[in-house]
Amino acid sequence: MKITEIHIYGFGKLNDLFIDNLQEFQVFFGENEAGKSTIMAFIHSILFGFPTKQQAERRFEPKHGASYGGKLMIDFPIHGRTVIERVKGKAATGDVIVFLEDGTKGGEALLKELLHRVDKNLFQSVFSFNIHGLQNVQQIKGEDLGKFLFSAGAIGTDRILIAEQSLQKELEDRFKPNGNKPLINMKLKEMKQIHHDLKKAERKNAEYWTRLQKKEMMENQLKRLQSERIEQEVELKSLKEWEQIEPLYLQYKLLQEEAGIFEPVKFPVDGLARLDRLESAIDPLEAQKASLASRIQLLKADIDQVHPHAELLNKENEIHSAVESLPLWEKLKQEEEELTFKLNSIEEEIVLLGEKLHLPIDEKSLINLDTSVFMKDKILKAAEKYRKLQDRKQDLDERFEEERQALMACEEGLAGLKRNTLQPEERIELQSQLSFANEKKQLQQELDDIFDRQEMLKKVQRTRSSGSKKKGERIQFTLFTGLFIILASWGFWSGNWLIALTGICGMIFSIYTLMKRQTSRSDDFFDSEMLSLKEREKSLREKINGLNPINTAETETLLKKDDELQLQMSQTQLQLKQINEQYEKIIYFYEEWEAASVNAEKVLIDLSHKLELPDSLALFHLVDAFNLIERLKALVKEKGYLIERRDAAANRINEIVSAFESLYLLINEDSTTIQECAYMLKKKLKEEMEKQIKQKEMNVKLLELEEEWQSVNTLCDHYLEERFKLLTLVNVDSIEAYRELGNKFAKKESIEEQLRTLHLKLKMASLTFEEMEKLDSLNNIRAKAREIQHHLANIEEEISLLQKQMAENQYEISLIEEGGIYADLLHTYKLKKAELEEHAKEWATYAAAKNVLARTVERFQEERLPKILTKAEEYFSILTNNKYCRIYLHKEVSNFHIENNEGDLFEAKELSQATAEQLYLSFRLALAETVYGKYSFPIIIDDSFVNFDHHRTEKVIELLKKIKGKQILFFTCHQHHLKYFSAQQLIEVSKKTSTSA
Numbered sequence: 001m002k003i004t005e006i007h008i009y010g011f012g013k014l015n016d017l018f019i020d021n022l023q024e025f026q027v028f029f030g031e032n033e034a035g036k037s038t039i040m041a042f043i044h045s046i047l048f049g050f051p052t053k054q055q056a057e058r059r060f061e062p063k064h065g066a067s068y069g070g071k072l073m074i075d076f077p078i079h080g081r082t083v084i085e086r087v088k089g090k091a092a093t094g095d096v097i098v099f100l101e102d103g104t105k106g107g108e109a110l111l112k113e114l115l116h117r118v119d120k121n122l123f124q125s126v127f128s129f130n131i132h133g134l135q136n137v138q139q140i141k142g143e144d145l146g147k148f149l150f151s152a153g154a155i156g157t158d159r160i161l162i163a164e165q166s167l168q169k170e171l172e173d174r175f176k177p178n179g180n181k182p183l184i185n186m187k188l189k190e191m192k193q194i195h196h197d198l199k200k201a202e203r204k205n206a207e208y209w210t211r212l213q214k215k216e217m218m219e220n221q222l223k224r225l226q227s228e229r230i231e232q233e234v235e236l237k238s239l240k241e242w243e244q245i246e247p248l249y250l251q252y253k254l255l256q257e258e259a260g261i262f263e264p265v266k267f268p269v270d271g272l273a274r275l276d277r278l279e280s281a282i283d284p285l286e287a288q289k290a291s292l293a294s295r296i297q298l299l300k301a302d303i304d305q306v307h308p309h310a311e312l313l314n315k316e317n318e319i320h321s322a323v324e325s326l327p328l329w330e331k332l333k334q335e336e337e338e339l340t341f342k343l344n345s346i347e348e349e350i351v352l353l354g355e356k357l358h359l360p361i362d363e364k365s366l367i368n369l370d371t372s373v374f375m376k377d378k379i380l381k382a383a384e385k386y387r388k389l390q391d392r393k394q395d396l397d398e399r400f401e402e403e404r405q406a407l408m409a410c411e412e413g414l415a416g417l418k419r420n421t422l423q424p425e426e427r428i429e430l431q432s433q434l435s436f437a438n439e440k441k442q443l444q445q446e447l448d449d450i451f452d453r454q455e456m457l458k459k460v461q462r463t464r465s466s467g468s469k470k471k472g473e474r475i476q477f478t479l480f481t482g483l484f485i486i487l488a489s490w491g492f493w494s495g496n497w498l499i500a501l502t503g504i505c506g507m508i509f510s511i512y513t514l515m516k517r518q519t520s521r522s523d524d525f526f527d528s529e530m531l532s533l534k535e536r537e538k539s540l541r542e543k544i545n546g547l548n549p550i551n552t553a554e555t556e557t558l559l560k561k562d563d564e565l566q567l568q569m570s571q572t573q574l575q576l577k578q579i580n581e582q583y584e585k586i587i588y589f590y591e592e593w594e595a596a597s598v599n600a601e602k603v604l605i606d607l608s609h610k611l612e613l614p615d616s617l618a619l620f621h622l623v624d625a626f627n628l629i630e631r632l633k634a635l636v637k638e639k640g641y642l643i644e645r646r647d648a649a650a651n652r653i654n655e656i657v658s659a660f661e662s663l664y665l666l667i668n669e670d671s672t673t674i675q676e677c678a679y680m681l682k683k684k685l686k687e688e689m690e691k692q693i694k695q696k697e698m699n700v701k702l703l704e705l706e707e708e709w710q711s712v713n714t715l716c717d718h719y720l721e722e723r724f725k726l727l728t729l730v731n732v733d734s735i736e737a738y739r740e741l742g743n744k745f746a747k748k749e750s751i752e753e754q755l756r757t758l759h760l761k762l763k764m765a766s767l768t769f770e771e772m773e774k775l776d777s778l779n780n781i782r783a784k785a786r787e788i789q790h791h792l793a794n795i796e797e798e799i800s801l802l803q804k805q806m807a808e809n810q811y812e813i814s815l816i817e818e819g820g821i822y823a824d825l826l827h828t829y830k831l832k833k834a835e836l837e838e839h840a841k842e843w844a845t846y847a848a849a850k851n852v853l854a855r856t857v858e859r860f861q862e863e864r865l866p867k868i869l870t871k872a873e874e875y876f877s878i879l880t881n882n883k884y885c886r887i888y889l890h891k892e893v894s895n896f897h898i899e900n901n902e903g904d905l906f907e908a909k910e911l912s913q914a915t916a917e918q919l920y921l922s923f924r925l926a927l928a929e930t931v932y933g934k935y936s937f938p939i940i941i942d943d944s945f946v947n948f949d950h951h952r953t954e955k956v957i958e959l960l961k962k963i964k965g966k967q968i969l970f971f972t973c974h975q976h977h978l979k980y981f982s983a984q985q986l987i988e989v990s991k992k993t994s995t996s997a
């Protein structure tokens with residue numbers, strides 16, 4: 001497939017652009033934004049359709065009103081020069097017209113056939129690539145570079161890598177075997193708890209299950225009644241339908257009786273015309289039979305003169321098998337020698353391993369020893385458990401010593417605190433002294449209040465004689481009363497009851513004092529008040545003098561220090577209790593360790609006995625001994641396998657030699673070697689086969705003549721027989737009798753046609769003929785119908801009553817379910833179960849998709865990847881100037897290893913960035929040449945080598961020029977690339993391009 005002309009009507013910035021005489025290797029050169037990528041997109045759009053508005057690709061619709069689209073002229077290997085034109089139309093992808101060289105015209109279907117149904121994505125992935133493909137190589141992380149290259153080598157893009165990562169993420173987001181956060185893990189945990197609660201609630205609902213059983217019994221009874229109702233309704237419908245079709249049935253029976261009057265007559269359709277045609281065909285066939293018989297006799301005489309060696313030809317398969325087995329004989333001889341060498345090596349290794357094990361080796365008993373992965377797992381777990389128990393003992397010893405030291409330190413600290421604390425009697429004495437000191441302080445405070453009261457009374461007495469002072473007192477009491485009222489109001493409003501109570505008390509005191517001063521004008525109050533204050537002063541002085549003076553500060557300090565010591569002692573006692581509990585736990589752990597250690601030793605010894613090992617190896621060397629036994633067992637098995645292979649090879653060699661000896665007796669020739677014998681057998685067989693082929697060709701010709709004679713004879717006999725059948729079919733000897741019988745046959749056909757019409761009408765009814773016959777025998781159909789209608793009414797009453805009972809029972813069940821937790825749990829359990837099943841289906845879908853992807857990749861590795869690797873190695877060696885020579889596939893991780901010319905292996909992530917891009921390019925070109933080599937599409941490259949130096953660029957262009965059978969369209973904006981191409985290969989695309997380049 002070669003693009004020879006490009007005509008752009010309007011596409012992006014390009015209008016009315018015509019380019020012809022495109023070469024096998026065509027270079028499009030131009031500055032940035034000159035339109036190179038637009039031409040590349042135009043080729044894609046003409047071949048595969050314009051991008052739709054829903055797609056992310058640009059549509060390149062012209063901005064200046066030009067017709068959107070264009071055409072390509074392409075030379076196809078089979079269909080010749082073809083024109084493909086695509087313009088804007090009803091479809092989003094445009095309307096396409098294809099004109100073939102032979103004048104055939106077609107549309108999208110013909111274009112798909114020409115392109116072998118390759119779509120745009122596949123074409124861009126394999127045959128068209130640009131700088132973005134190499135930029136992807138730069139952006140890929142090192143550990144994913146190998147997988148990216150594998151994906152590019154498989155389908156041309158990184159979609160396999162992206163799909164695999166996406167599927168793995170979806171699976172892990174839904175479920176992990178030991179995870180807690182994935183959705184399915186959380187749902188399983190919830191289901192387990194709900195199921196446990198549901199079972200507990202289920203045991204408390206015995207009545208609920210009784211109701212359910214009753215519900216099921218009534219549902220079954222309802223189904224029975226409904227089924228009986230349906231049967232009765234069907235029977236009633238049949239009776240009504242019979243009333244309508246009964247006249248047709250009676251007419252059908254009368255016609256059947258009339259048709260029975262005629263005797264059975266066999267008369268062929270169009271019998272006379274058939275007789276005339278038979279007589280005109282018999283005469284030419286008789287002459288042809290005589291000519292064929294003469295030619296058959298001559299050919300038989302020639303066949304008798306050819307006699308091939310039948311016995312040798314009968315041995316043809318054996319001779320071919322023997323000759324083809326000659327390379328196998330040589331290979332088997334070499335294999336026998338190699339197997340003998342391997343057996344010697346294995347026997348030496350078995351002796352060395354036996355010396356390491358220091359035990360006698362019996363191969364038969366060794367094979368019977370259990371070295372399965374389960375046994376190995378048991379040994380590893382038992383040895384690991386014993387090692388952990390030893391570590392546990394060491395840890396317990398350290399903890400025991402730490403707790404013992406802590407216990408001793410705590411007991412010593414507690415004893416010291418007990419010595420420093422006060423005795424109970426001393427503490428009571430100090431508390432009593434402190435209470436006396438506080439009492440003295442209160443008495444002194446009361447005495448000071450009395451002094452203040454006396455001073456106040458004296459001042460009041462001095463000021464009473466002045467009227468203006470009395471008036472001032474009233475104003476003062478009024479102000480105080482107002483202030484107390486405001487204070488009480490504020491307390492009530494803010495909700496502070498203490499302030500409100502204080503305001504009320506002050507207000508009452510002020511009013512009481514004012515009233516008392518207004519009602520009493522005498523000095524008796526002041527005198528009696530002063531007298532009582534003096535008496536109270538005298539009493540307080542006596543009490544104060546009666547108390548002993550003490551040092552209050554020193555007493556308070558002693559009590560505070562004792563309180564601190566008491567608190568420390570309580571804390572120390574609590575700490576001592578905790579240490580004792582920890583000490584007891586350690587002793588308990590010692591007992592547990594001792595029991596576990598004995599059990600672990602017993603397990604190890606039992607395992608060593610199963611391997612027929614002494615107890616001395618059980619505790620510390622069992623794993624090493626198992627590995628030696630496992631290796632010995634594998635070697636013994638391999639030794640037996642190699643012996644079987646060597647014996648089989650020897651037997652096969654003897655069979656091949658015997659076959660040659662028996663076959664060579666047939667040709668009576670002398671030979672010295674088995675190779676000469678094979679050559680002579682092959683030569684003699686060829687000569688005899690040529691004779692046989694000649695004889696077969698003559699036999700085939702004879703068979704053809706005999707078959708032709710037999711065919712002519714059969715046809716002639718057939719025509720004679722047909723003529724005889726026409727006369728004998730109606731039991732007549734003359735044509736006149738034949739015609740008379742035809743008239744009778746026509747009348748009978750008319751009656752049968754009426755019967756068929758009635759039969760068709762009756763068949764359209766839902767009743768069968770057996771049912772019609774049965775109904776015809778009934779006398780009173782209407783009475784039977786009334787009886788069925790009465791029975792149906794009774795069934796309806798029973799169904800109505802049963803449905804009422806079922807509703808009452810269902811109401812009781814709903815009360816039980818609504819009244820208890822069981823209904824909620826059952827609903828929650830079913831809801832959670834449905835949610836879990838939905839999530840599990842999603843997880844299974846992604847798992848199946850990942851499995852399908854893995855199997856597809858595996859099949860690709862086995863079937864197609866070897867061809868791609870071979871071609872990619874060739875291209876990569878050219879691009880790197882033979883620095884790297886081999887590419888190996890790492891199947892387990894879908895990665896590649898690259899070998900240089902010095903034999904060193906590298907992973908893809910270890911290559912330099914430019915070398916990785918060269919490897920990517922090698923895979924893309926190899927994919928186009930091998931897997932998709934049957935498609936002769938052009939390779940389109942858009943500035944994909946901008947990161948290469950001049951040496952790498954030269955190698956790439958050299959490689960592209962070596963590719964034969966595919967057109968290459970190379971778009972570039974770099975001037976230094978042009979020196980590698982001739983003038984005929986260059987087309988310059990400028991920003992002002994509008995005509996032929």
